[in-house]
Amino acid sequence: MKLVVHEPQSRALVTAIPEGADVVSSVVSAAEVARVLRVAGLQKDIEADEIADVLEGVALVSVDRAIARAAAAIVADSLRPLDAIHLATALAVAPDVMLVYDTRLAIAAVASGIRVEAPGAGTIP
Numbered sequence: 001m002k003l004v005v006h007e008p009q010s011r012a013l014v015t016a017i018p019e020g021a022d023v024v025s026s027v028v029s030a031a032e033v034a035r036v037l038r039v040a041g042l043q044k045d046i047e048a049d050e051i052a053d054v055l056e057g058v059a060l061v062s063v064d065r066a067i068a069r070a071a072a073a074i075v076a077d078s079l080r081p082l083d084a085i086h087l088a089t090a091l092a093v094a095p096d097v098m099l100v101y102d103t104r105l106a107i108a109a110v111a112s113g114i115r116v117e118a119p120g121a122g123t124i125p
Contacts, residue, residue: 025060027060029055070092071087074112076111079104084108087112091112095114098116099116
């Protein structure tokens, strides 16, 4: 979202992603970005091509049975279902770092052994 809509952390996020880095997310990100823009009333302000351009540089991991099972098994009860899918996806790809701005997701990721960063947002667990 921060790569599509300019928010306070957008510039820091862009700067934090090294040139040529492998950026990976769950395929649910495509739906999430479009839905968030629609609900916020911003969809008509942002071209569909702009969203596609941002996601073009992201390897989207499909939600297969293994990821769905892993998401269901996550014991962090405060996680929303899509966040559990994001965490299960991160666990499957074993990233060097997970860029995350949601506190509940960050806490669950750290508890699962994943290093997290929230560029431009200060400290996150």
